[in-house]
Amino acid sequence: MARVMADCRRFPSEMNCSLTIIGEEEEVVRAAAEHAASVHGHENTPEMREQIKGMLEPEEAYKPGEREKEPLPGQAT
Numbered sequence: 001m002a003r004v005m006a007d008c009r010r011f012p013s014e015m016n017c018s019l020t021i022i023g024e025e026e027e028v029v030r031a032a033a034e035h036a037a038s039v040h041g042h043e044n045t046p047e048m049r050e051q052i053k054g055m056l057e058p059e060e061a062y063k064p065g066e067r068e069k070e071p072l073p074g075q076a077t
């Protein structure tokens, strides 16, 4: 099964989070949801996990270093 990536560097955050999570989709969604709740103060809800699923990228998209920020989907910029 292909691995996927959830990349905090992709989105602006108050703590300028640099975390990148790579693994199988189920692992990444769980880890990213726990991370979003514990670090970013989001609620770990099914809706939030759905939103994370929509932001996953293939692991081949990983590049080291800084990343250009994109607005968070579904939120006003």
Ligand SMILES: [Zn+2]
Binding pocket: 008, 013, 017, 018, 019, 035, 039, 040
């Ligand atoms: Zn983060």
